[in-house]
Amino acid sequence: MGNSTFNGRFTTENTEDMVVFIIGMRINKPLAVHKWGPVFMAMPGMIRELYMNKEEVGFLSMESYFGLRTTAMIQYWRSADDLLAYARNDKHLKAWMNFNKKTRNNNGVGIYHETYQVKGSEYESVFVNMPHYGLGKAMNHMSVSEKKDSARERLAAKEAN
The missing domain is CATH 3.30.70.100 (Alpha-Beta Plaits)
Structure with a gap:
């Protein structure tokens, strides 16, 4: 990539x-x-x-x-x-x-x-118009969904699963 x-x-x-x-x-x-x-x-x-x-x-x-x-x-x-x-x-x-x-x-x-x-769920990231970078290279890179629109929602994502 x-x-x-x-x-x-x-x-x-x-x-x-x-x-x-x-x-x-x-x-x-x-x-x-x-x-x-x-x-x-x-x-x-x-x-x-x-x-x-x-x-x-x-x-x-x-x-x-x-x-x-x-x-x-x-x-x-x-x-x-x-x-x-x-x-x-x-x-x-x-x-x-x-x-x-x-x-x-x-x-x-x-x-x-x-x-x-x-620990899982104790980190979050967002990348806007960027190549794979930082956590985006290290972890599974995916589009921001409605359920993960804010940092608070991304941090709570594991609890919601």
């Missing part, structure tokens, strides 16, 4: 539990490229691995943002168990240990992550 725009109002089903994982880095010393460059370059390989093994590892989708000094990736996962299992798998663990080694005692760059476990 690529970047095709879906005209109209769309939402996602919110019946499934999921995990939102936010990970990123902050360049503390912009001129110290030798310190933050290797950290920045380590991430694309891990992202490629996720997309190549999506179904197997429980990875649903992600979006990336690059600011002047800070990056952020919002990832959607099927479950916390899947995310934690991926974090411990041999292939990723080697890449993560290498990544972590480059950030230890490296005041030129900072890294962070946040993990949120979200």
Whole structure:
């Protein structure tokens, strides 16, 4: 589907539990490229691995943002168990240990992550004239119906089923 725009109002089903994982880095010393460059370059390989093994590892989708000094990736996962299992798998663990080694005692760059476990019906989304994006890429993308016209109705959809 690529970047095709879906005209109209769309939402996602919110019946499934999921995990939102936010990970990123902050360049503390912009001129110290030798310190933050290797950290920045380590991430694309891990992202490629996720997309190549999506179904197997429980990875649903992600979006990336690059600011002047800070990056952020919002990832959607099927479950916390899947995310934690991926974090411990041999292939990723080697890449993560290498990544972590480059950030230890490296005041030129900072890294962070946040993990949120979200129950079905405790999230909602709306997309107007957008391509598949965010939750719209991660979950079942569908037209907004009369029963799901407002955020309140989309949040209550699971209870109504």
